Amino acid sequence: MPLSDPRERARASLLGLALGDALGSQFFVPAHRAAFESRTPPDGSPWQWTDDTEMACSVVHVLERHGRVDQDALAASFARHHDFDRGYGPSTNRLLRLVREGGDWRELSREPFDGQGSWGNGAAMRVAPLGAWYAEDPAEAARQAELSATVTHPHPEAVAGTVAIAAAAAIAASTPGRLAPGVFLDGVLDHVPETRVRQGITEARRLLTIRDPGTAASVLGNGRQVAAHDTVPYTLWAASLHLDDYEGAFWTTSAAGGDVDTTCAIVGGIVAARVGVQGLPAAWLATCEPLPAWAATG
Template structure:
C-alpha cells in the first residue's frame, strides 16, 4: 500500500552477513522472536492480493484457509529485523551508526522487499554515510521525520533480547527507532512493541490478562497517539472480535505507528502463548497485514518460538538466511 505523509510501509529482505559476537541478552528469546516475526511477516504478506477482493480475503481467514501461492516470501519487516538482531548479537546493545550501516547495506543488497518511499530515500544514504544517520532521518517528510510503523515492525526481537527488563527494552528501542524514524510517534511505536515483547518473553512470569498487559505497555510508552491507542485497546470489551478491534483502533491502513501498533499488540496480548491463533486474529483485521502480523508474531514468538505452528506454515514461509540459523 502506498505510504502517506511521514509514513513508510516496509515489506520483503536482506544480505547474509552473519551475526558476530555472543551478545549479552537473552539471545534464544530474541532468535525465537525473530523467527516468529519472519513467519508472521510471510503469512501476513500473502493476504495482500487485492484481486481476490477484501470480502474473499476476510472469508478465507474466517475459514482458516491458508493463503496461496505456496511460497510465502518475507518483506522489509524481516529484512530490517535481521539488521537489529545482527547488531545486538555483535554489540549486546544498539549502536546507532552500526545499525544505520546494517540497514543501508541490507537495502543495497536487496531493495525489492517492499520498502516504503521514505526508506527508498533514506537507506541508500545510510549505506554511504552511516554516521550521518541523525541528519538524514530528521530530514524526511519535510523535516518532521517519519511517524510510520517501520520502527515498530522490526523491533520485537530487541524486546525479547531484554526479556523481563521493560525499562531497558524501551530505552534501546528508542535508540533503534531514531536511526530511521525521527518523529516522536514513530519512536513511541517501537517502544511499545519492544516493551510488550520484553514482558511477554519473560518466562518467569505468567502472561498477564490482555487489558493488564496493554495498560502496562502504555505505562512505558511516551504520551501521544500511540499511547492513547494502547489505552483504548486495553478498554475494549472482552469478546471483541478482531475485525471490530481493527475498526476501533486501526490496523495499518494509514501506515502510521499509532494506526498499527495498538491493534497488533491487542492481538498479541490476547494470545500470548499461541502464535497460530495470534496470527489468525491479526490477519482478520486486514490493513497492513504483513506488518501487523510481524509485530504480533515477534511479540508472541519470543515466548513460544515457532515449533507449535502447523508444519504447513513452516514449509511455505521463506526461511531466515542461513547465517541467522539458531
C-alpha cells in the same frame, strides 16, 4: 517456561515475526484471498517475507555482535542489506540508498515532517526481537528500542510505537504462567510516553471485552495509514488476547485487513517471544521463506 538465553529469545521472536510477515504478505495475492477467508493458509510457492523481516534481521544481527543497539552499525546493516524489491516505503528506500552512498543517517532520518522524521510503523514492525532480547529488563528494552527507532523513524509517535512493541515483547517473554490481557497492556503502558500511540493503547485496554477484530480496528486502526498510531494499538489488542496461541493471534490480526504483513509481523514477534520456536506451527514454518544467510543462526 521463559527462555533464559537472550539470543534464543530474540531468534524465536525473529522467526515468529518472519512467519507472520510472510504469511501476512500473502493476503495481498488475489489467488490467495479465498484461502484467507476460510482461515486456511494458502498452498503453493514459499511465502516470502518483506522489508519487515529484512530490517528485523539487522536488529538481531547488531544485538548479537554488539550486545546493544549501536546506531551506526544498525544504519550500516540496514543500508548494506537493503533489497529494494522487499516492499520498502519510498522514504526509507531513499534514506537507505543515501546512507549507502555515504550520507549521515542522523540528518537524513529527520528530513520528513519538517525535521521531526517519519511517524510510520517501520521501526515498530522490526523491534519485537529486541524486546525479547531484553526480557529481564523492559525499561532497558524501551531505551534500546528508542535508539533503534531514531535511526530511521525519529518522530515521537514512531518512537512511542517502537517502545511499546519492545516492551510488549519483553513482558510477554519474561512473564511465566497466564498473562491476563489487561495486565499485559498495563505493563506496556508503563513504558510509553504521552502520545497518540499511548492514547490508542489506552483505548485498546478498554476494548478488551470486544472479540471482533473489525470492530476493534474501526476504533484503533489497522495499519492502513502505515503510521505508528494507526498500527501499534491494534496489534497490542490482538496480541493481548492470544499471548499463548500463535495461530489464533495470526488469524485475529489478519482479520482486520489493512497493512497485514506488518501487523502480523508485529504480533508474530511478540507471541513468538513468549511461546518459543516450538509454539510456531511447524507446517507454516516449512512453507515460509528461510531467513537470509547473513542473518541465519550458525
